[in-house]
Amino acid sequence: MTAHGEGVRDDGPRDADETAAQPRPAEGITVPEPQDRARSIPEAAVARLAVYLRVLSGLAEQEVHTVSSEELASAAGVNSAKLRKDLSYIGSYGTRGVGYEVAVLIGQIERTLGLTQQHRVAVIGIGNLGHALANYGGFPNRGFPVAALFDLDPDLMGVPVGGIPVDHVDDIPRVCAERDITIGAIATPAKGAQDVCDRLVQAGVRCVLNFAPVVLQVPEEVEVRKVDLAVEMQILSFHVARRSQEPQESGDPGDGVDGTPQSKTRDVNAGADPVDGMVVRS
Amino acid sequence: MTAHGEGVRDDGPRDADETAAQPRPAEGITVPEPQDRARSIPEAAVARLAVYLRVLSGLAEQEVHTVSSEELASAAGVNSAKLRKDLSYIGSYGTRGVGYEVAVLIGQIERTLGLTQQHRVAVIGIGNLGHALANYGGFPNRGFPVAALFDLDPDLMGVPVGGIPVDHVDDIPRVCAERDITIGAIATPAKGAQDVCDRLVQAGVRCVLNFAPVVLQVPEEVEVRKVDLAVEMQILSFHVARRSQEPQESGDPGDGVDGTPQSKTRDVNAGADPVDGMVVRS
DNA sequence: ACCTGTGAAGGACTTCACAGCG
DNA sequence: CGCTGTGAAGTCCTTCACAGGT
Numbered sequence: 174m175t176a177h178g179e180g181v182r183d184d185g186p187r188d189a190d191e192t193a194a195q196p197r198p199a200e201g202i203t204v205p206e207p208q209d210r211a212r213s214i215p216e217a218a219v220a221r222l223a224v225y226l227r228v229l230s231g232l233a234e235q236e237v238h239t240v241s242s243e244e245l246a247s248a249a250g251v252n253s254a255k256l257r258k259d260l261s262y263i264g265s266y267g268t269r270g271v272g273y274e275v276a277v278l279i280g281q282i283e284r285t286l287g288l289t290q291q292h293r294v295a296v297i298g299i300g301n302l303g304h305a306l307a308n309y310g311g312f313p314n315r316g317f318p319v320a321a322l323f324d325l326d327p328d329l330m331g332v333p334v335g336g337i338p339v340d341h342v343d344d345i346p347r348v349c350a351e352r353d354i355t356i357g358a359i360a361t362p363a364k365g366a367q368d369v370c371d372r373l374v375q376a377g378v379r380c381v382l383n384f385a386p387v388v389l390q391v392p393e394e395v396e397v398r399k400v401d402l403a404v405e406m407q408i409l410s411f412h413v414a415r416r417s418q419e420p421q422e423s424g425d426p427g428d429g430v431d432g433t434p435q436s437k438t439r440d441v442n443a444g445a446d447p448v449d450g451m452v453v454r455s
Numbered sequence: 456m457t458a459h460g461e462g463v464r465d466d467g468p469r470d471a472d473e474t475a476a477q478p479r480p481a482e483g484i485t486v487p488e489p490q491d492r493a494r495s496i497p498e499a500a501v502a503r504l505a506v507y508l509r510v511l512s513g514l515a516e517q518e519v520h521t522v523s524s525e526e527l528a529s530a531a532g533v534n535s536a537k538l539r540k541d542l543s544y545i546g547s548y549g550t551r552g553v554g555y556e557v558a559v560l561i562g563q564i565e566r567t568l569g570l571t572q573q574h575r576v577a578v579i580g581i582g583n584l585g586h587a588l589a590n591y592g593g594f595p596n597r598g599f600p601v602a603a604l605f606d607l608d609p610d611l612m613g614v615p616v617g618g619i620p621v622d623h624v625d626d627i628p629r630v631c632a633e634r635d636i637t638i639g640a641i642a643t644p645a646k647g648a649q650d651v652c653d654r655l656v657q658a659g660v661r662c663v664l665n666f667a668p669v670v671l672q673v674p675e676e677v678e679v680r681k682v683d684l685a686v687e688m689q690i691l692s693f694h695v696a697r698r699s700q701e702p703q704e705s706g707d708p709g710d711g712v713d714g715t716p717q718s719k720t721r722d723v724n725a726g727a728d729p730v731d732g733m734v735v736r737s
Numbered sequence: 738a739c740c741t742g743t744g745a746a747g748g749a750c751t752t753c754a755c756a757g758c759g
Numbered sequence: 760c761g762c763t764g765t766g767a768a769g770t771c772c773t774t775c776a777c778a779g780g781t
Contacts, residue, residue, distance in 0.1 A: 217750060223689040227668055241762065250670040253762095254752055261764055269758045269763045286689045287696020294688070301590050305583035309684065317688045356691055379698075380691040382684075386509055388532040396694045398687050402591065402664075405680050406576070406599045407505040407568045409638055409662040412678045414569020416661075499772060523740065535740095536774055543742055551741045551780040 214285070218259040224249050225256070226282045232275050241272035295321040295354045295378070297369045298361030299329055299339055302384060306358055307335035320352045325365070342369060349376040358382045359389075370397075496567070500541040506531050507538070508564045514557050523554035577603040577636045577660070579651045580643030581611055581621055584666060588640055589617035602634045607647070624651060631658040638662045645669045 214222075228248045232240060246256040260267070260278070263285045267273045283289060294317050296306045307319050322339045324330075329339045340348050342365075348354075357373040359366050359381060366385035373381060374395055381397045383389055389397050496504075510530045514522060528538040542549070542560070545567045549555045565571060576599050578588045589601050604621045606612075611621045622630050624647075630636075639655040641648050641663060648667035655663060656677055663679045665671055671679050 215750060219690055219693050220686060222693075223686040224670070224683075226689070227685070228670075243762085248670065252752080254754090255750090257763065258751080258765080265764065267763050270761050271759075272762070285693070287692045288689065290692075290696065292688065292692055292695075301583075301587035305587050306684075308583050317685070317692075355695065356688060380695055382687055382691065388506070388510075388530065394698070396691055398691060400682060400684075400687065401506075402588075402682075403509070403599070404502060404505040405664055405682065406574065406638060407508070407570065408501055409664065409678055409680060410569045410572075410574055410599075411501050411504075411567070413574075413637065413662055414572065416676070497772065525740085534774080536776090537772090539741065540743080540773080547742065549741050552739050553781075554740070 214262045218262055219286070221249070221251060221255075221259050222263070222282050222286060225259070226279065226286070229275055229279050229282070233279060238275055239272050240275055240278075242267070245273070292317050292355045292380075293320040293353055294318065294356045294358055295323065295345075295349055295352075295373070296358045296360060297323040297342065297345070297373070298359065298365075298385075299324040299326075299334055300360065302360040304334060306360060307337065317356065321348050321354055323348075323369075342372065345369070345372040346376040349373070349378060354378055356380045356382065358384065360384045363387045496544045500544055501568070503531070503533060503537075503541050504545070504564050504568060506533075507541070508561065508568070511557055511561050511564070515561060520557055521554050522557055522560075524549070527555070574599050574637045574662075575602040575635055576600065576638045576640055577605065577627075577631055577634075577655070578640045578642060579605045579624065579627070579655070580641065580647070580667075581606040581608075581616055582642065585642040586616060588642060589619065599638065603630050603636055605630075605651075624654065627651070627654040628658040631655070631660060636660055638664065640664045640666065641671075642666045 225245060228245060229240075242253040242257045246253040249256065260273070263281055266277050266281055296303050296319055299307065299322055303322070303324070307322055309319065319335065319337060322334055322337050323342045323345055324339050325342055330341055331338050354376070355378065357370075357378045357380070359369055361369055363385050366383065366387045367389060370381060370383070370389045370391065374391060379395050381389065381391070381395060383397055383399045386401055386403060391397055507527060510527060511522075524535040524539045528535040531538065542555070545563055548559050548563055578585050578601055581589065581604055585604070585606070589604055591601065601617065601619060604616055604619050605624045605627055606621050607624055612623055613620050636658070637660065639660045639662070641651055643651055645667050648665065648669045649671060652663060652665070652671045652673065656673060661677050663671065663673070663677060665679055665681045666683075668683055668685060673679055
C-alpha cells in the first residue's frame with residue numbers, strides 16, 4: 174500500500190487516486206459493472222498476501238510442508254477468516270480438513286504478485302537512507318535487485334555503493350533504459366523529489382517508492398507508494414495521546430478476559446532466517 | 456494503500472488487533488454501543504491529518520495565511536470532500552466562503568495528534584537504516600528527537616552516531632527510563648526483533664515502529680506500526696503485473712477524458728523547505 | 738457568489754457462521 | 760470430525776450533494 178500501508182498502509186491506509194475523473198455509472202439500478210475482467214483482489218488483501226508470503230517462506234525453510242489457516246493467520250497477525258478470504262481471491266489451493274500445502278501457496282502468491290518477473294530497482298539520493306537501500310541487496314525471496322544508483326553530488330559519481338557505481342541524475346533516462354529498471358526508490362530531500370520523479374516517469378519507470386515527504390504528482394499509469402516516517406510517528410503519537418486522555422475504562426462487567434500473553438507464536442517468524450532486515454551490522 | 460500511493464496505501468493495511476476476545480453485544484436490535492466516549496477519529500483520517508500538517512507547515516513558511524479545502528486537498532493528494540470531513544472530526548475551524556486559517560489549523564492538528572507532548576525516540580539496531588534514522592534529526596515540525604541508540608555489537612558501544620553514543624541492548628530498560636523514551640524504532644534484523652521489542656515493552660515503551668520483517672507480538676496496550684520495504688515493493692509489483700495482464704481497455708465510449716497532466720500544483724510541496732527528508736547528502 | 742460542514746448514500750473491507758468436502 | 764471456502768451481515772470509510780454561513 175501504503176498504503177497504504179501507506180496499510181499502508183498502510184497504508185494502509187494507502188491509496189493514490191485523485192487525478193482521474195471517474196466514470197459515474199448510469200442511473201437506475203446499480204449494475205455490477207462488467208469491469209472486473211481479471212480477478213479483482215482488494216487492495217488491502219494484496220498487502221497481506223505479501224505478508225503471508227514472508228511467513229510461508231519462513232515455514233518452508235523450517236521444512237514445514239502443511240499449515241492450517243489458523244496457524245498461518247496467527248503468525249501473520251490477522252484472523253483466520255480474513256486469511257481464508259484473502260486466499261480465496263487467488264483460488265482454492267487448500268485441502269479441507271487438512272490445510273494448505275506451503276509450497277503450493279508460495280507459488281500461487283508469487284504468481285499473483287507478479288514475482289515471477291524480476292524487478293530491477295534504482296535508488297535516487299545516496300544519503301543515509303540511500304545507502305541503506307543500496308545495501309538492502311537480498312530481499313526475502315525473489316529479490317528486487319538494486320541495479321542503479323543516482324545522486325547530484327559530483328563527489329559521488331562513479332563511487333561504488335553496495336557494489337554499484339553512482340550515476341548522475343541527469344543520466345536517469347539513459348541508465349534506466351539500459352538496465353531495464355522497473356522500480357524507482359526516491360530517497361532525496363523533499364526539494365528534488367518531484368523533479369527526480371518526473372525524470373523516472375520520462376524514463377518509462379511506472380512504479381515509484383517515495384521516501385521524500387512530498388506528495389508526488391504523476392500520470393495515472395504510474396503507481397506511487399509512500400513511506401513517511403514522520404507520519405508514522407505522528408500516528409503513534411496520536412494513539413498515546415488518546416490513551417492517556419481516556420484514563421481507566423471502567424471494568425467491563427461479565428468478561429474477565431485478561432492477563433495478556435506477552436508473546437505467543439514466537440517461533441515461525443524468528444526461526445533460522447536469511448530474511449535479513451535492511452540492517453547490515455547486527 | 457497502500458495502498459498505494461498515499462494512504463499506503465498503504466496502508467492501510469496496518470493494524471494489530473488480534474489478541475483480545477471481543478464482547479459480543481446482546482441480542483436483538485443492534486445498539487449504537489456507548490463506547491464512543493471521546494471523539495473517535497477514523498484511523499484513516501488520522502494518517503491524513505499528519506499529511507495535512509506537513510503541507511500546512513510548508514504553506515506557513517511561504518507566509519500563506521489562508522487556504523481553501525480545495526487547495527489544501529490537492530496539495531495533499533486527496534479530494535476536498537474527504538479533507539473537509541477529516542477536518543470536521545477535529546472541530547470547525549474554517550470560515551465559510553473563505554477557507555481555513557493556516558496557523559489555526561496547524562495548532563488544532565498538532566493538538567489532536569498529541570504533538571504538544573514531545574516524544575523521544577530510541578533506535579535499536581545501528582546498521583545502515585539505524586544510521587539513517589539516527590541522523591534523521593529534525594523531523595518536519597515539532598521534532599521527534601532521537602535520544603538513545605542501541606546495538607549488540609561491542610565495537611559500537613560508546614561510539615557516537617549522529618551525536619548520540621550507542622548503548623548495549625541489555626541496557627534498554629535503564630537507559631529508556633533515564634531518558635524518558637516513548638517511541639522505539641526497531642531496525643534490527645528479523646532474528647532479534649521480538650527480543651528487542653520485549654525489552655522495550657518491559658522498559659515501558661508503548662509505541663513501536665518496526666522495520667524488521669517480523670510480526671511482533673505485544674500486549675494490547677502497545678501500539679505497533681510496521682514499515683516493510685519488501686512488502687511495499689511486492690505491492691508495486693502486483694500492480695505492474697496486473698496492468699500488463701489487462702492489455703488495452705477498449706475505449707470507453709462517452710467519456711473522452713484524458714491527456715493527464717504530468718504535474719500540477721507542484722509548488723506547495725516543493726517550496727523552500729527545512730522539511731528535509733531523512734537523507735543527508737543531496 | 739463562494740466555501741465550509743455534514744447527513745445520507747454508496748462502496749470497500751471485515752467478520753460471522755455454516756455448508757460442504759476430505 | 761476438522762478445516763476450507765464463501766454467502767450474508769456488519770462495520771468502517773468515502774463520496775455525494777446541499778443546507779447554511781459570510
